[in-house]
Amino acid sequence: MSFNASVYRILIASPGDVADERAVIPEIVNEWNAVSAYSTKIILMPIKWEVNTTPLLGGRPQQVINDQIVKDADLLVGVFWTRIGTKTGMAESGTAEEIQQFVDSGKPVMLYFSQSPIDPEKIDIEQFGALKKFKEKMRTKGLTETYSGLVDFRHKFTRQLAINLNNLIDFLAEQLKSKGKEPSKKVTEQQKSAVIELTKPTQSETEAYLLKSFEATVRPDGWADIAAFATHLLTYTPIKYRDYGHNKLKPFLQSTGLFEFKSISKTQTDITLVEKSHKNA
Template sequence: MKAINLIKVFIASPGDIAAKRNEVEETIYRWNIENTDNTKVILMPIRWETNAIPTYVNNSSGQSVINKQIVENSDILLAIFGHKLGSPVDNYRSGTIAEIDYFYKNSKGEVGIFFLDEPVPQILAEEYIEVKKYRDSLEDKGFYGTYSKDNIRRFLTKKVNHLIEKAQNNLESKRFDLDPISYKTSSAINKKVIGTDEYFEDNLDIFDPIEFDNDERLLLIYAFMDENSIFSTDNSTYRKVVQWESDNNLRSYLSDRVFDVLEKLSKSGILKEEYDSSFDEYPSRYILISEDYKKFKRYFLKNEKKISVIMEKYKAPIQADPFSNLDESDLPF
């Protein structure tokens, strides 16, 4: 019999998007089917309407009871907003916001907030203004996204991995009486590729579609062309990639997904995570270590024609000049 870890996912939302709550629950069950065998984790969807127990508590609101019973004991909170913010409760603009705030303050779990990107019915236009205000208030916190089933799946996978790492970290700390450690990714290149540059080329083909995805390949080409081996997780990396795409007349293929690509290359061991503090939840930067960077650089210098072919695939369409075929005699001046 396998030991399984249970992770509770509280689904929060205003009442106008009950169908999306059902969709999230189905996505969680699908995640279990696809991932439980490998991760030894099963996700349990938690909803106030199915998991809260009717209880009378003197001088306490229904929202307070829900928070104490099920929100506080959840491991992940996943909130969705549509075109309504919800009904005010306990000095909060909505019950969903009250749940998010309570969870954030009282739990060490993971929070994800998602907003629907759908046309707003005219009848809900005024109410949607409040949703936009709340979304804008989250800008500095940086923890919201656009709702889709794929985004929910990615969020769950990422947060489950983080919870597993945190549990392993705590276990190691207790076993050896150590401070919590920061997990760093060792270089997969040095594991796979030892010795000469020829050995590197024979064993790690950047242009092999099986070895590397298109976006991974393009990021490594960017690192070579921009002579960059350090990728900060703030907006500076994004801005540099956008500038590189502009300078080379490329579509925004890489900039649209750059942080996902960095994470992918980190998981595969190509990049190394660095943290400013052992208490940081997320890496401050990703590093292509010096020896690996030199190997990549020599490799790309020998394969510049292949780089040109790859770059051509991502060229932005040339905008036609509307006045190019206009005869001067047709001008009004």
């Protein structure tokens, strides 16, 4: 049965040393389409230069790629390991130029850096040094992600792609408004609600995210300020505790049985892991 859907182009950008990841990303995108396209009314189209560009003379090679696939893409997935790529005359590499074009346009970028081991003798020192500088520059522009191997990448990208779709829906709605076109609020909200439903973490995933936020904000004395914890939790993880029917953060955390609480004042509370969490960590 046919249905109307929004089609979003997902640009895959990377140097040549992450061929496995470049193959996995379209698989994950197509899995999303198979499972979620009908319920969300969203179809994702993976775009790669080796598949979606055509030969054309008369311009700078990277500019031809930019004109053919980059400018009309909606979301970019960038992946790096030990190389940054070949300089284009305008940027450190073609991938870097594509990322910069997205950043300048305000479009969403999902950026991943592999921590997979490699034989030191196979590392191009110049490329690796340039990549390190680029990585530090990107960290000043937003949140990047690392992964330890292909399995870890698949897991992280699968969930984070779904989470970022809501950001993409909001971005494209704003783009339409800026052009004097009013997006369908009903359709937009239905899509976002469907995506949220699909991205709710399981109980075990929820606990893992809670522990991750605690580890990121814990002080040397073993306690963490609940306000700092909440900021990390709601900024860097997909946990939205209000989705679980809690009006405040503290009751939600108490319901998990993972934390102990210490009241410092009427406005400040600290949390620490209970003993059983220490044993399971």
